[in-house]
Amino acid sequence: MSNLVPMTQQAVAVYGERSLTAADVRAQVNLIQDVMRSVMQEGTHYGKIPGTQSVSLYKPGAEKLMATFRFGSDVDVEDLGSPGEVHYRVKYKILAPDGRVLGVGVGECGSQEEKYAWRRPVCKEEFDDTPENLRRIKYKSWQGRTEKQQQVRTNPADVRNTILKMAKKRAMVDAVLTVTAASDIFTQDIEDLPDELRDQIAEDARGSRPAARAAQQATPKDSPERDEAISACRAAAAKGTEHFRTWWKDTFPKESRVLVTDKVAEFQQIAESADDMLIDSQGDE
Secondary structure: OOOOOOOOOOHOOOOOOOOOOHHHHHHHHHHHHHHHHHHHHOOOOEEOOOOOOOOOOOOOHHHHHHOOOEEEEEOOOOOEOOOOOOOEEEEEEEEEEOEEEEEEEOOOHHEEOHHHHHEOOOOHHHOOOOOOOOHHEEEEEEEOEEEEEEEEEEHHHHHHHHHHHHHHHHHHHHHHHHHHHHOOOOHHHHHOOHHHHHHHHHHHHOOOHHHHHHHHHOOOOHHHHHHHHHHHHHHOOOHHHHHHHHHHHHOOOOHOOOOHHHHHHHHHHHHHHHHHHHHHHHOOO
């Protein structure tokens, strides 16, 4: 007779005070992988940073795992802000169905982070009229090219709610990964890295492949097809990151993707800005 614990939610969600057996751990891993295959969608619940093998768990995926194991939660928010800066630390407690604390995740977010501290100006006039200490020229590298981008400082009050929700999201994902022991399946840190560092990780991973290096060095030529592809990507990105990822993977033709390889960073920023606007609108409801 087999001593394996059946792969059910009850078997892996409630252990009482006893230690887990090898069968318990195996059943829990099997359940997470089964949910990942059967329920989760790449690009929505989890995703890979292009050019790497690391799989990042997104907030919707963490919510699916919480529902799977019937976890509850309790959140503590600590305001670490100072004059002119918004900064939160969130402790996210994972609770068993009986109310026991199973683990805690910690996440922080502040207005000094690159993605929240700076934004693109609405127009050239806004950049010119902004005091010099509140504007800058940002150099960005992509596909072997370096481009300059005008940026102005963001008003911290405009992103306060977004920063709080981001700190909570980071704490939640950290807690779920810790309690489910799923860090070997998913990661979190790569998703939260600044764009430049994520790009560097991807470039380092691709750098050893000669064909990939040649593709990075190629610059798409201007053409009506390229203009049309860029417009389509901008429109899709304006609907948010999840929509853009799904659209790029399932709808956008591969032959069109090569026409916009130098614009991916721009599309990513458009999508992230759309995400921030959505989070703000939900917070105001």
